[in-house]
Amino acid sequence: MRRIVLAAVIALSIAGAAGAVQPDEILDDPVLEERARALSKTLRCLVCRNQSIDDSDADLARDLRLLVRERLVAGDTDAQAMEFIVDRYGEFVLLKPTRSGANLVLWVAGPAMLVAALLGGFVYTRRRAAAKAPPPLSAEERKELTEILGD
């Protein structure tokens, strides 16, 4: 039963995605609204599964959207508005993790792996280029080959 409830909760949080921003939330100033939308796309709806507040229909997402707009109307820069929200909700709210501390590993892992792989690939191809060609087929292998091809 508990599992069913859990499944229902998850399902609800997805279903809640039916288009998020409500007409009454939209700011009159199109420049501010544009900034609010851009910020909303990088903020997580905390009660949903991996959704931004821009995509979610949940009440909490609506509250956060209104909060973002409130801050922007009050004259905050984008960075100040984000800081305001992270201070209250923690870094869990950020869909794009910061580069601070251990998170640096996350950001560096891909490029580092690419450099390592490129080096490895280059060394491998260089070695292949320098390798000696294999000896020609032995009489036995040649016989087997004609057998297969002639069949």
Next chain:
Amino acid sequence: MLTESAQFALILAFLVAIMQTVIPMIGAARRNPVWMSVAEPAALTQFFLVGFAFAALTHAFVTSDFSLAVVAANSHTDKPMLYKITGVWGNHEGSVLLWVLILTLFGAMAAVFGGNLPATLRARVLAVQGSIGAAFLGFVLFTSNPFTRLANPPLNGQGLNPLLQDPGLAFHPPFLYLGYVGLSMSFSFAVAALIEGRVDAAWGRWVRPWTLAAWLFLTVGIALGSWWAYYELGWGGFWFWDPVENASFMPWLVSAALLHSAIVVEKREALKSWTVLLAILAFGFSMMGTFIVRSGVLTSVHAFATDPARGVFILMILGVFMGGALTLYAARASILESKAVFSVVSRESALVLNNILLAVAAFVVFFGTMWPLVAELFFDRKLTVGAPFFEAAFTPFMVALAVLLPIGALLPWKRARLARAMRPLWPAAVLAVAVGGLVYTIQTGRSMLGPIGAALAAWIFMGAAIDLWQRTGRGGFGTKLARLTRLPRADLGRIFGHGGFGVTIFGIAAMLAWSVEDIRVAQEGETFSVAGYDITLADVRQEPGPNYSAIVADMDIARNGRVIARLQPEKRTYNVSRMPTTEAAIDNGILRDIYVVIGDPQQGGGWAVRTYVKPFANWIWAGAIIMALGGLLSLSDRRYRIAAGSASRRRRPNQVPAE
């Protein structure tokens, strides 16, 4: 009675799978033909037993047998027949059984079509496949038994999640599983080859069709899922970098890499050890995906901790198979020495680069998906890795891949000269830059994604066309055209696959860069204009459905005073779950989709209405279909059929030719 027989069949299948693992493996080591020959009938028996169990479960769903716990929890008598059937895999137990059914199907196919394999390799492949079957049948029997009865059956079931009551999502899991599980064949071949100690061109040729099939099913499965998200979730998003999506995307990337490296093994006997490793990892990612989806570990660490039986079981399977295979690889890889010689600029090297980009891209997705877990466990930081991270960290790899693809596809084997390979490509490069520039000037001041995407797409698409034309060789226009119709299917497959990739890139870039959105309150009868279209909210009314009630809106779309479509978006509330879902209405077009959604009634009267104009949206999935078609063409190439044909001839060596 049927249910009990099915339960018994599953137990029997489990025992058969164990037998299929042990006896042929020992037989192959001792070169005992009788022991080895156990593998094929065992694989077929296993398939029929699991098939019977699956049919029995389907029967229980169709007849609404609520004495079964799964049926009671996931079905309802009012549900349309289609969703009673697809509801079989719309729950944990049923979907794991489907997984096992497809696994045994692949095992049976390997038994039927494996006639041309050397006897020991065939026995070992089927033995490894049997061991995977045993592990997952154990998982079904011990943690996820679909045939558990209820002591007090309810009068009616709790219904299927309304979101799953949709044709797009109904067929999404079977395709995805065909892909996931198809990779188990590549894995079995890799492990069998490591035990044999031999990987040669023939091995590459045997592995490739299985990988191709798996990749092609994954492509279709992912495309279906993304298309479903597009039309069902109500705002036209098509990819969310959700852990569950990433779980299917990682095997796709790795299998795409494997597909290309297996060519190098087949044609040039190089990259052998790397290909074996990729084959192991590809299935590892598949199982990882199954683990992510089935254990709930990424939804919340706590959800996992309170009911860890299933997650731990899959993790154990993953650990045993990956640990075992990788240990075997470490011990044996050194004997898989390459003999081929090729220069740094050659098709071989281009395919190495392809593999590097695809594999590292898969690694980035993997790292991003797992990072929240790692951060919470080891650094005590609760954080999220969402779409913005993946867009920033993943996209560069695809851009690099797109830039290099047409050049790599034209490089000759062994030794190439870059300037010479580029010569036929210059027109494509010039055209691509021109397209990018043109798009840039037209769109003025919007995201650079549009021009870059358009340029890359033109580059890949033209590159594929030039590739095709080059394949027709020298001679006059007529002879080239005649040769075009006789090209090997594998060549056509490559060109379709690459061309489709270009189409998808363009669709994604166009959708992200040029979508137009309009959110407003509209009164009934009101007309408003979005991106050159006049939209009228003609009527809103309440209508009953088979197992839901709906608010239906009539919306007329007009352009220059002429009505081009009447769209009927709905907002449904399902009777059993009381859950609301949005059914967007879409006017599909080649150049754009018009996407309308009806929202809630507003306090001051009128309705919340959302309108989106999504340029080239359908190109995303059209590209995926073209890619899958390429896979199909390649799969039907003559050389795979010839190999099968020669095997049947070889099996009757004493026959006297007719002539």
